[in-house]
Amino acid sequence: MWGGGYHRGGPSSSSQPGLPFAGIPPEMADKAAALEAEEPDFSNVSEAFSHQIDDDRPFTLWTFLSPYKMRMLGALALLGITELALLVGPYLVKVAIDDGIIPGNFDVLLWVAAGYLASLVVVAGVSTVRMRYTGRLGQLLMYHLRVRVFAHLQRLSLDFYTEEKAGRLLSRMTSDIEALSNLLQTGLINLVAQLLKLIFIIGILLSFNVELTLVLLLAATPFMLAMTLWFRTVSERGYEAVRDRIAELLADLQESLSGMRLIIFYNRMKHNMIHHRNVVGDHQDANNYTAKVSSVYQSGTQFLEIATTIVLLVVGYFILLDANPTLDPEGAFTIGALIAFINLVARFFQPIQQLVALYNEFQSGNAAVAKLRDLLSERPGVVEKPDAHEIEDMQGDIELQNVSFAYDTGDPVLSDVSLRIRAGQSISFVGPTGAGKSTLAKLITRFYDPIKGDVLIDGHNLRDVSLDSLHAQLGVVPQEPFLFHGSIKDNIRFARPDASDSDVIEACKAVGIIDMIERLPRGLDTPCHERGSSLSSGERQLLALARAFIAKPRVLVLDEATSNVDQQSESRIEFALDNLLGGRTAIIIAHRLATAMRADSIAVINEGGIMELGSHDELIAKGGYYAVMFRTWESQQ
Ligand SMILES: Nc1ncnc2c1ncn2[C@@H]1O[C@H](COP(=O)(O)OP(=O)(O)O)[C@@H](O)[C@H]1O
Ligand SMILES: [Mg+2]
Secondary structure, three states, X not given: OHHHHOEOOOHHHHOOOOOOOOEOOHHHHHHHHHHHHHOOOOOOHHHHOOOOOOOOOXXXXXXHHHHHHHHHHHHHHHHHHHHHHHHHHHHHHHHXXXXXXXXXXXXXXXXXXXXXXXXXXXXXXXXXXXXXXXXHHXXXXXXXXXXXXXXXXXXXXXXXXXXXXXXXXXXXXXXXXXXXHHHHHHHHHHHHHHHHHHHHHHHHHHHHOHHHHHHXXXXXXXXXXXXXXXXXXXXXXXXXXXXXXHHHHHHHHHHHHHOHHHHHHOOOHHHHHHHHHHHHHHHHHHHHHHHHHHHHHHHHHHHHHHXXXXXXXXXXXXXXXXXXXXXXXXXXXXXXXXXXXXXXXXXXXXXXXXXXXXXXXXXXXXXXXXXXXXXXXXXXXXXXXOXXXXXXXXXXXXXXXXXXXXXXXXOEEEEEEEEEEOOOOEEXXXXXOOOOHHHHHHHHOOOOOOOEEEEEEOOEEHHHEOHHHHHHOEEEEOOOOOOOOEEHHHHHHHHOOOOOHHHHHHHHHHHOOHHHHHHOOOHHHOEEOOOOOOOOHHHHHHHHHHHHHHHOOOEEEEEOOOOOXXXXXXXXXXXXXXXHHOOOEEEEEOOOHHHHOOOOEEEEEEOOEEEEEEOHHHHHHHOOHHHHHHHHHHHHO
């Protein structure tokens, strides 16, 4: 539990003079403990993450729910009790009329009243328990589902996270899980419960009178089914249209509001007005449509109920006339039974309507399950072997042996590349955009595995090492540094959460942003926003360098990490790099030749391989691609 952070208020912590009181007063300790005991214990979750996939079965409703079988049966039993107790009512009405009112026996009436009351008490009591129980069960299922999907997302490797998938992923995590939520919280249990209820009711009706029940089943039920099916299909379409129109409305509002300056400038107000009026009109039409459909359905079902009642009264009249109580005093049809029967008609239609609604819910829940199954069956492109070993004390000696690579989607990006980077050396990758510089760096950091050939660090084949030990000793600074929601300090110590404040300050000094941070009113505690919009892009890059510095990785990859820095900060970046790279193996991908030429060696990546390799002076002397690039760059300075 989370209790560790504060003092359980014993006398020692609360009675020291002059110290702020930070404990729980002794008299409240019991209550606090009780409250804490009620809180769900989520502490095991952080330990649950592993690169291995524990449950390899395809995700279906059945495999997902089977661990909760007993609890679901419990919920169902509670629901069954409620429904049965509710059905006692109409039966008691029959008894009251036939045995109480008609023979004039007041005692029976009293007993019936007492029985009715008792059944209501049972219903109220059991319902309360059931709602709490099913509510919690549903929440528990949702909780496990969300954590499971999220854990799976954490496990997938970088290849999965290309741009186009982000939006789809978000909808898996929100609307699909939401669609399942309804089904799991109440739907499934209700589906079975309504079926049971229908069977109970038909049983009671049959016990009253078989002919009358057949009239109800054969004459009225098909109409009700057809009407409900029609309503569900049509209204589903209607609600979808409403949702679409709302999205359009919001999009139009958003666009006009953010473009207001241009709209005023170019006098587009009138045009804009007309356009928005159309959008609002469409929204209104869509809403009117669903309202119309609902009203038709409601009055239709009411009409059907009344019509059925009339038919049943008429048929019941003839059955009563025919009935001969003297022949069969027990099983005969009675006035009380007819009244109870008619009483049950409305209750008979209810589960039919609900079942149709639940069937729809079940369908969309199932569609969500299928989509989640697809997601959960994605396998990480980079797999950790079960017997993977750790790289201890990485020195940073990197070797690529005849490495070839292609993304799923296309032509080979790299073919037969061999390269040795000795521990502590720095190397720059230069070359045209799309040549494969980032790809090469991703192979070295094992975000992908090569198709052919091997990547070795300190002689360990990366395919055989544990991902955690590898990534803990590698640092990657990307072109677009991502800042998480939190303070500057939290962002800097992201890779090493246990870093002390003085470590953070040291890192800031090393990359030369300490002045900038100290100028901020809240210093290191200044909040950052997701994309760090409050910081300039150069400052963000320096923060990302500080983040890499504090992790003290043995191998550092800078992928265009210094390209957004303005001319003024150029010297700051160089200062930062000198400190950052000291003694580390470093791979620097840089457009900026001023940065690239400072590395111990330079590799020109082009046409799927390493075209030139050597120090700055060697490559200039060679007079090849790099020399031309350098001369062009120099002439522009
Ligand atoms: N995730 C990806 N899926 C498919 N193709 C990719 C992916 N990432 C990069 N590529 C392609 O691989 C080639 C090399 O890309 P990259 O290594 O990023 O080049 P560089 O960093 O040298 O500009 C390019 O043609 C690029 O379009
Ligand atoms: Mg790149």
